[in-house]
Amino acid sequence: SQQGEEDPQALSIQEGENATMNCSYKTSINNLQWYRQNSGRGLVHLILIRSNEREKHSGRLRVTLDTSKKSSSLLITASRAADTASYFCATGTQGGSEKLVFGKGMKLTVNP
Amino acid sequence: NAGVMQNPRHLVRRRGQEARLRCSPMKGHSHVYWYRQLPEEGLKFMVYLQKENIIDESGMPKERFSAEFPKEGPSILRIQQVVRGDSAAYFCASSPQDSVRRYFGPGTRLLVL
Numbered sequence: 001s002q003q004g005e006e007d008p009q010a011l012s013i014q015e016g017e018n019a020t021m022n023c024s025y026k027t028s029i030n031n032l033q034w035y036r037q038n039s040g041r042g043l044v045h046l047i048l049i050r051s052n053e054r055e056k057h058s059g060r061l062r063v064t065l066d067t068s069k070k071s072s073s074l075l076i077t078a079s080r081a082a083d084t085a086s087y088f089c090a091t092g093t094q095g096g097s098e099k100l101v102f103g104k105g106m107k108l109t110v111n112p
Numbered sequence: 113n114a115g116v117m118q119n120p121r122h123l124v125r126r127r128g129q130e131a132r133l134r135c136s137p138m139k140g141h142s143h144v145y146w147y148r149q150l151p152e153e154g155l156k157f158m159v160y161l162q163k164e165n166i167i168d169e170s171g172m173p174k175e176r177f178s179a180e181f182p183k184e185g186p187s188i189l190r191i192q193q194v195v196r197g198d199s200a201a202y203f204c205a206s207s208p209q210d211s212v213r214r215y216f217g218p219g220t221r222l223l224v225l
Contacts, residue, residue: 031212033212033214035214041218042116042203042217042218043155043203043205045213045214048212048213088155090214092212099160099168099170099171100145100157100212100214101157102154102157103154104152104154105153
């Protein structure tokens with residue numbers, strides 16, 4: 001299975017601190033995406049990084065990808081209470097990304 | 113531009129009944145995906161459809177589950193003879209052609225009594 005696994009499974013920080021989440025996967029991928037899910041809601045796409053990219057930024061988000069280690073990290077800088085949510089990585093396979101495979105997710109709590 | 117719509121948002125069924133979940137993709141999106149999420153779990157892929165075609169149903173249970181995306185109207189996920197283990201949140205996502213990004217609906221929470 002190429003299912004991504006997020007690490008840690010839960011993280012609690014104070015507002016203003018940075019939060020780092022890691023994702024590991026098992027097989028070759030075409031792209032890796034990060035999604036956020038607020039409690040009781042659907043998933044919201046945050047950022048996508050392709051297999052030929054190493055780092056991307058979007059606002060307070062920074063994602064890295066190391067294909068040699070089959071891992072990715074998502075950094076949220078200057079966290080806010082509104083960042084409290086579950087975060088999922090999802091991998092798309094080479095030759096077709098129709099079947100995005102999601103990890104189990106990581107629960108981030110940002111305390112005000 | 114309205115997002116992905118799902119209804120109902122909550123559905124309660126007794127064992128043995130049928131559940132019908134509807135999904136209207138975003139305007140202009142021709143690809144629909146269904147996922148199931150159990151409590152405290154990630155999303156499990158079920159099926160990928162385009163208009164009038166099932167492209168990949170490798171995540172669908174072999175029995176009782178079916179999906180369609182007709183030429184007109186929403187995509188339907190149908191679960192026949194529901195059992196308690198079917199209780200979960202079912203999410204629909206859509207995407208335009210040649211896009212790897214998914215746009216998710218709010219989900220339907222199915223509870224089987």
